[in-house]
Structure formats: structure tokens, C-alpha cells
Amino acid sequence: MLFDTTLRKELSRTFGATLVVILTIVLTIMLIRTIGQAAGGVIGPQDVVLLLGYTSLGHLPTMLALSLFVAIVVTLGRIYRDSEMAIWSASGVSLSRFVKPVLRTCWPVLVVVGALVLFVWPWGNRNSTDLRDRYQQRSDLSRVTPGVFQTSRDGSRVFFVERETEQSPNARNVFVLTHDGEKESVISARSGRLETHDDGRWLVLESGQRNETDLTTGNRTLSRFETYRVLADERSVQRAGEQPPRATRTVDLMNNPTLKNQAELAWRFGLLLGAGNLLLLGIGLAATNPRRASNWNLLFALLGFIVYYNLINLSQAWIASGRLSLGASLLALHGSMFGVGLALLWWRDHGTTLRWRSARRAAA
Template structure:
């Protein structure tokens, strides 16, 4: 049908352009933040691109929903401004008639949003957690770059090496300054290497000396050694028991229904339900007066999106804190938004019908 094909074509073009713009803005923001974290030592510089990819996948459901919402509002608003809506209304096509072609076009995107929210979101979060955890739990000697002073993870040690081998496992001319409560020690060695003992890492220093200083008394002790072993790292990897709720699979959340898990589950299901409500809400919010300049309806639509997703975050917090049960939280937020969207759609449909009746000449 001409009506369906025209609407789908315009909506597809608008959605594609909007998604590109939103993804560019969001990825640029995350890139700046990730580079800042890498500069501050929170993540490994070589993992920036990989981390950015995981974060983009995590936020893809929200970007798709926002792009779809804006595309619906802008497409229908343009049709109002070009008086196309008046023609369709005069032909007997009401605003509610737009729901079916829009849903028939966007239902694959809504299914994709649900899959991303339920499965890709926890996988991406888990990969981010493992990347950061692996970086935080690496050995202290691996933090050191030749010719640079570098502190350990807890700040109790300062390392310096003159040079190392290509793989970083053996360092030459090693300097270690260690501070403890009431004492300070300086260790220097001709070479050092990393050894693994179970899930712990040690650095073995060879051919060096160690100077201990008691800060209270000023007493010094000097010791020379041929081989000296220092613990510089804890467990290489962390267990899955310490994973946050957002990094756990949906099946784990269902089989372990704690309050925190149910709160995370409310967020994921809310992302899927939110896409459907935004489609209906976008059709109802799209309205423009050809005689009035400006895009106030788009600003109102963006404000509605922000409020809706803030309510979604609040519902997650309510369920996680035990303030509201899982089912009532979904019913209040998403059921309430569905009623608002349907009511707005009915009000727009009724208003357009009344306008046409007033404009129709008396027979």
C-alpha cells in the first residue's frame, strides 16, 4: 500500500541517519572517558580499543531505542509540517493507523534490543570487569617501564629498572623503594625475573643489596644477597563469585533471585519493554503546527525519554533496595508509561478527527 511504503521509507532513512549521529556522539564521549582512565592508570593503554568496543555493545540497546524514538518523532513531525498528515487524515487514515506500519517495520529492532539487553549487556559488562581486574591484579614489576619510576598497586613500593628484555620477564639494574609502618627499605639488584608459585607472582632479585632504615631511631641495616625473593602480585585472576550483578548472565539472575539480582533483571527487561513504549509514545508526541517555527515537540520528546529512563533506573534501585517488588516495579513504570502513550495517542486521534469535522464544509 502507498501509505505503508511511504511511511516505512521515510522512517528507515531517518532512523539510519539518527543512529549514525547518536553512535558517533556516544562513542566519542566514551573514547574520551576511556582515554582519561588509561592516562590515570585505571585501564591498560593497549586495551582502550577493546574496552571501547565492549562499552559500545553495552550501550547499544539504549542507542537503538533513542534513535528509533527520535526517528519516529522527526518523521511524523515533518509530515505534519508538509501538510501530509492533513491529506492522510482527510483520506480517512487516522493517527492510530500509523501504529501498524511502524510496528511492522521496527519489530526486528525491538527484538534486537531485547536480545542485546538480556544477553549481550551482561557479556559486555563481564568482559569489561575482567579487563580491568586483570590490569589491577597484574604484578607490580609489569607496571614498570624502562627508565621510569612507577609505584605499586597499593602505593607501598616504588620501582625503577634500567632496561628489560623484550617480553618484560627479566629486568636489569632494578631499584625498589618500599615503605612500611615505621620503616623504609631500599633494594637494588643487578637483575630480576618473575616467577609464578600457584596463583601468586614473585620477583626474584639477584646480586644486590638491601638497606633498611628505622624511621623512629634512624638505625640502618645493610645486607647483601645473591638471590632475594619478593611477593609482588596476588591472584592472577579473580573468581566469578565476586562479579557484580550487571556482569552476571540473565539465567544466573533468574536462578539466584536476590534483591540486587532482581534489580538488575528489572533493568534488562525494562530496556526491552521501553522500546515498545517509546514507539507508541513517539507516534503520540509527533505533532507540529506548520505556522509555528521551532521543534518544541522534539525537545518535549527528548525530555520524555530522559524522564522515562530515569524512572527505569529508579525502578532498578527500588527493587535492589527492597523498596518495591519486582512485578509491581515493572507494572508501575512500564505499565504506567504504556497507559500514558495510549492515552496520548487517543487524544491526538480524537483531536485530529475534531479538526477535520470542523473544517469539513456543510453538505
């Protein structure tokens, strides 16, 4: 009882501290990247915090798994360095005895990781995609700042408007320069407004003139108009069936087993199975020599974590290309890692005894 309680309390404290550090580092990096996307016009400045929340939820399973892994290695490594493991071993407690209290401490985190990967991950990706699409699908005129020349997304048009009032959607003194490679036109109007139809959003200009120049022949045409309509933005509606696999629900992926959908399922199930395998690997990799001042076991553990998760991404690419099936990939990668974790625990428990017996036979 004392053994379980002491280990679980120390493991919980280490996990909390590790998670705070990892969250701080990752959130800072993602915040800088999100602000850069807002500055580059990929997302709206008002959506920075919301998109940061969706992105953080998407990366939270990996951060939780890494925090658990590091907490196990650090906690058990401290027990080895302080020679507490020698006391537990003398009391008949082997390293495999640590599996039960570790699982009792970590199973709620594994449940959270599973819920985040299977349900929250596609929901967050879907909302992030909608935020980007809504911002990119806005009309060019709606992004114009009154009194400032503004270039369209494709660089083919330049707008200049003045608002009638701050609350009015209409504009006055409208200037539009259009360049399509063959013709260049300059449109100026006294007033303009936006109208939305099924085929897109149109800029309706009133009381102006249009000066068009043919760049191949050099001919110029000047025309005056009372009303003139310019396409400001084509309407593009993304259907639900066109959602990318990462934004599709897990149930829908299973009902439509294409190669890309199976690759996404392998990645989601791989994160959950990988988090469980890391518990066994962390217990086996935590063993260290108390006479050594360095902490190489933590370095090797982090290296193993990076390799393992890169293999998960590699298996996803192989499934998408048709080289592996979903079941074969999960069994080969995660089954082998589970076997490595069990073999490592067995070697930590019986390796010393086998070496001592071999040395005794050699001496005899």
C-alpha cells in the same frame, strides 16, 4: 498500500540518519573517556579499542531506542507540518492507523534491542571487567619501564630496573625502595627475575644488599644477601560466583532472585519494554500545528525520553533497596507508560471532535 510503503521508507531513512548522528556523538564521548582511563592507568593502552567496542555494545540498546523515538517524532512531525496529515485524515486515516506500519518497520530493531540487553550486555560487561582486572592484577615490576623509576599502585614501593635484553624477562641493576609507614628499606641487587607461585608473584633478587631504617627509633640495618625474595604482587582470582549483577547472565539472575539481581533484571526488561512504549509515545507526541514554525514537539519528546529512562534507573535503585518488587515495578512504570501512550493516541484522534462538539453545544 501506498500509505504503508511511503511511511516505512521515510521512517527507515530517518532512523538510519539519526542512528549515525547519535553513534558518532556517543562514540566520540566514550573514546575520550576510554583514552582518559588508559592515561590514568585504569586500563592498558593496548585495550582501548577493545574496551570501546564492549562499551559501545552495552550502550547500543539505548541508542537504538532513542534513534527510533526521534525518527518517529521527526517523520510524523514532518507529515503534520507539510499538511499531509490533513489529506490522510480527509481520506479516513486516523493517527492510530500509523501504529501498524510503525510496528512493521521497527520490530526488527526491537528484536535486536532485546538480544543486546538480555545476552550481549552481560557478556560485554564481563569482558570489560576482565580486561580491567587483568591490567590491575599485573605485578608492579611488569609495568616498569627499563631505565625509569616507577611507583607501585599503592605508592609504597619504587622500582628501577635495567633489562638484560629486550626479549629476556630477567633484569639487572635492580633497585627497590619500600616504605610502609614504620620502616623504610632500600634494596639493590645485581640481577633479578620473576617467579610465579600459588600465593602470588615473587621478585627473586641475587647478589645485593638491603639497607633498612626504623623510622620510629632511627636504627639502621645493613645486610648482604646472595638470594632475596620480594613479593611483587598477591594473586587474586575472582570466582565466577563473585561476578557483579551487570556481568551476570540473564538466566543466572532469574535462578538467583536476590534484590540486586532483581534490580538488574528490572533494568534489562525495562529497556526492552521502554523501547516498545516509546513507539506509541512517539506517535502521539509527533502531532503538531502546521501553522507553527517551531518544533516544540521534538523538544518535549526528548524531555519525555530522559524522564522515562531516569524512572527506569530509579526503579532499579528502589528494587535493590527492597522498596518495590520486580513485578510491581514493571507493571507500575511500564504499564502506566503504555496506558499513557494509548490515551495520547485516543486524545489525538478524538480530542478535536470532542472540542468541536463542546463548542457547538455552547453556541446552541
